[in-house]
Amino acid sequence: MPIDDAWWKSAVVYQVYPRSFADSDGDGVGDLGGILARLDHLVGLGVDVIWLSPVYPSPQDDNGYDISDYQDIDPLFGSLADFDRLVAAVHERGMRLVMDLVVNHTSDEHPWFRESRTGTDSAKRDWYWWRPGRVDADGASVPPNNWGSFFSGSAWALDPVSGEYYLHLFSPKQADLDWENGEVRQAVYAMMRWWLDRGVDGFRMDVINLVSKDPALPDGLPYGGGPYGDGSPYYLCGPRIHEYLAEMHREVFAGRPERVLTVGEMPGVTVADARLFTDPARAEVDMVFQFEHVGLDQGRTKFDVRPMRLTDLKASLGRWQTGLADVGWNSLYWNNHDQPRVVSRFGDDGPEHRVRSAKLLATVLHLHRGTPYVYQGEELGMTNAPFASVRDIDDIEARNHYAHAVAAGEDPAEVLAGLRAMGRDNARTPMQWDASPGAGFTTGTPWLPVNPNHTTINAAAAVADPDSVYHHYRRLIALRHNEPALVHGDFTMLLPDDERVYAFTRHYRGTTLLVLANFTSEPVDVDVPKDLLDGAEPILGNGPYGEPGRLGPWEARVYRRVE
Ligand code: ISL
Numbered sequence: 001m002p003i004d005d006a007w008w009k010s011a012v013v014y015q016v017y018p019r020s021f022a023d024s025d026g027d028g029v030g031d032l033g034g035i036l037a038r039l040d041h042l043v044g045l046g047v048d049v050i051w052l053s054p055v056y057p058s059p060q061d062d063n064g065y066d067i068s069d070y071q072d073i074d075p076l077f078g079s080l081a082d083f084d085r086l087v088a089a090v091h092e093r094g095m096r097l098v099m100d101l102v103v104n105h106t107s108d109e110h111p112w113f114r115e116s117r118t119g120t121d122s123a124k125r126d127w128y129w130w131r132p133g134r135v136d137a138d139g140a141s142v143p144p145n146n147w148g149s150f151f152s153g154s155a156w157a158l159d160p161v162s163g164e165y166y167l168h169l170f171s172p173k174q175a176d177l178d179w180e181n182g183e184v185r186q187a188v189y190a191m192m193r194w195w196l197d198r199g200v201d202g203f204r205m206d207v208i209n210l211v212s213k214d215p216a217l218p219d220g221l222p223y224g225g226g227p228y229g230d231g232s233p234y235y236l237c238g239p240r241i242h243e244y245l246a247e248m249h250r251e252v253f254a255g256r257p258e259r260v261l262t263v264g265e266m267p268g269v270t271v272a273d274a275r276l277f278t279d280p281a282r283a284e285v286d287m288v289f290q291f292e293h294v295g296l297d298q299g300r301t302k303f304d305v306r307p308m309r310l311t312d313l314k315a316s317l318g319r320w321q322t323g324l325a326d327v328g329w330n331s332l333y334w335n336n337h338d339q340p341r342v343v344s345r346f347g348d349d350g351p352e353h354r355v356r357s358a359k360l361l362a363t364v365l366h367l368h369r370g371t372p373y374v375y376q377g378e379e380l381g382m383t384n385a386p387f388a389s390v391r392d393i394d395d396i397e398a399r400n401h402y403a404h405a406v407a408a409g410e411d412p413a414e415v416l417a418g419l420r421a422m423g424r425d426n427a428r429t430p431m432q433w434d435a436s437p438g439a440g441f442t443t444g445t446p447w448l449p450v451n452p453n454h455t456t457i458n459a460a461a462a463v464a465d466p467d468s469v470y471h472h473y474r475r476l477i478a479l480r481h482n483e484p485a486l487v488h489g490d491f492t493m494l495l496p497d498d499e500r501v502y503a504f505t506r507h508y509r510g511t512t513l514l515v516l517a518n519f520t521s522e523p524v525d526v527d528v529p530k531d532l533l534d535g536a537e538p539i540l541g542n543g544p545y546g547e548p549g550r551l552g553p554w555e556a557r558v559y560r561r562v563e
Pocket of ligand 1: 062065066102150170206207267302337338
């Protein structure tokens, strides 16, 4: 089929974080049975694809992104039989299911790594990055290079068995696989085929642009004021990354039905790289999932929060729209399991503006070109959590950052403020289904406390209220399915220098969509070119339609004009 008809261009993806979605057995952790019981919520919303964060056996050091068996289900979440039932139920409802593929690293408890660490002569030694240490001026053993880990500290761990170090870009319990080794790649491809044969509809590929490393592993330049170096020039979109993804495509996806979706999660990817990764003619991945816009309010580290300027957001998202206009495809998202809640971050989560600003953010995002992602609870306008102290924080990235920053002399209260604003736990508090004590998520004690605001912000209330954030998402998703201009239309940014109003058009075969959004809590006058409004009808908004040239606080409006 011509690529412009690719089904995923008019699809909306819903991300489920299984730990926090729905608990069917009262142990306080979400599970597959819980997802199965709540599928009709997703049918009601109208989404096409469910992306499931990892449910494989795992020591849960990074909540399942540390996998110890790629071909099973962790008993915490259920069994393979439960999984098969879920896939069948998803398909019966006309949706697809995409798995998380985490193959930059395995758990240190994966049999491959257990074997690899038995000694320098292990048959799987070169499945991972093992190197002898260096000796410092005092004669002490230090890591092979200066790279820092994403989760604080060195990216190397010393293993007592051989006295060598192994590379871990994330936690020491997430050992990086060495993709230079063809056996590693073949083992990964075989596992992927096994899941596709089982009925899954594709993969969201975790940090897939980190799998090719420069085997020389050179030191990186110092960053963040700490003792570590930035190794990213040597592992981010590394020398063989396109070769690997093309090989994966040939080995795993070629000849499969068009129903399969491949999404490359790629921190630090540039527009130019993304064009290569997602050019259909190159057959690598269908779309990238990039991070530029969610880094705009961060300073030296991701926990150094600074206000986001609307003009920066427009410049970034606009550049991605233009850069992929003729070739390539992008994911559109505000939230995932690694990001704070968008209404708290870029909107206003106070009682007066929460609903309005959540709807505005949804409108702006969903009207762009690309495939929109809804992260569980986003459709309810769920907010960040009121973590009182560092003891309330569970996430490894946040806990490590706190320990390192405080040890380095930073003010604990300031570090905690950064975690409150940016911490990943904000995304991971349980899904708010109803106003009951466990928020309808669990009858037991939830693994992470439910947000106290579940008494008013919850799915039951949202579904019952035609003016809710939920129904606004439902309308946006329906528009994606029914309006070709939303899927295929050209994108033109208007008012790029305006700090208050986000405005753009989409144009396709005689239809123009005009989007106007006021990112402030004051009314604003908007200078919209008159020709854009001539004969245009408002089709969607978050308030009563007033004068086209004036928007109320956090008001967003979409107009359509047909020539
Ligand atoms: O959160 C981040 C940026 O602010 C990232 O550094 C994040 O760790 C990165 O985007 C990769 O994320 C993925 O891989 C990690 C895992 O912890 C995340 O949950 C996952 O989404 C390691 O597997």
